Amino acid sequence: MNRTAKVTRPLLMAVAACVVVLPLLVVVFGTFKTLPELFDAPLAPPSSPTLDNYRAAVEDGGLGSAFVNSAIVTAGAVLLTLVVASLAAFFCARMPGRAGWAVFGVLVAGLAVPAQAAIVPQYVLFDRLGLTDSLVGLVLVNTVTTLPTAVFILGGFLRTIPEELYEAAELDGASPLRAFRSLALPLIRPALATTGIFLFVMDWNDLLYPLLFVRSQENRTLPLALLDFQGEFLTRYPLLFAGVVIASAPVVVVYVLLQRQFVAGLTAGAVRG
Structure with missing residues (x-):
């Protein structure tokens, strides 16, 4: 394996991982946030995690x-x-x-x-x-x-x-x-x-x-x-x-x-x- 492949392969793998992981983090973190908090910092962990979204999805949204x-x-x-x-x-x-x-x-x-x-x-x-x-x-x-x-x-x-x-x-x-x-x-x-x-x-x-x-x-x-x-x-x-x-x-x-x-x-x- 030449030097170019040794450098580009990990770089491409890192880019591919970010493409997959970043949207997943937005979704998972977003489930514990309010709508304003999600828009303010979509990638940040929730400051005050809440399970209200899961409760509303099951009870009010009829997901059960x-x-x-x-x-x-x-x-x-x-x-x-x-x-x-x-x-x-x-x-x-x-x-x-x-x-x-x-x-x-x-x-x-x-x-x-x-x-x-x-x-x-x-x-x-x-x-x-x-x-x-x-x-x-x-x-x-x-x-x-x-x-x-x-x-x-x-x-x-x-x-x-x-x-x-x-x-x-x-x-x-x-x-x-x-x-x-x-x-x-x-x-x-x-x-x-x-x-x-x-x-x-x-x-x-x-x-x-x-x-x-x-x-x-x-x-x-x-x-x-x-x-x-x-x-x-x-x-x-x-x-x-x-x-x-x-x-x-x-x-x-x-x-x-x-x-x-x-x-x-x-x-x-x-x-x-």
Whole structure:
């Protein structure tokens, strides 16, 4: 490594760190400030920290019920997507010849279709089925939207399992479902954790479908509830920042709890690919 690289690399890393850390400090510090104090010194620590913004966000802003709705929708969509995607990817990997690749290609073709392109037919279909303005409808539409991504990730891992293991399971009398449950699932556990984290972030932060499907206050999710903190002429930034921190906390917690499996899944994918 030459001298120029030794000097510029730490400098670029420091600039990148500042770009990430400084806005984060403004948000976190702002949750403990009043609006005038935030405008006077956005980067300074709060002189008189207060939890009033968090209290107002949960009680007055309705983030408590929105948090529960987001948890229900995200948990349901992630679990349903993982079950359907793992089964679909397994049977695609086990199909002989080009049939498996053909079905796999059809399933992951949804990655090439922007979500916005399917909004109108999705809304018409769900409205006729009576699934708009309901948490069940949000679970189903999130599952359909994220299913191609999950099948694509899990399919790559399932195809790396040696054929000899399946043959040994068949000799022991295992059915395809038994082989899936007892052989494939334990081997792709890191991939399931990696995929689950991706799905969790996508479903938890989704605003498009709640904005389109949800009309009542009791079915709002967190991203939709945060929109109410922005007024036409005035935005209560400390209250909004408190809501952002509350909405971001579960994502951080899930990543911390599953980071070992997440890294293992990425590493396995890099080595096998």
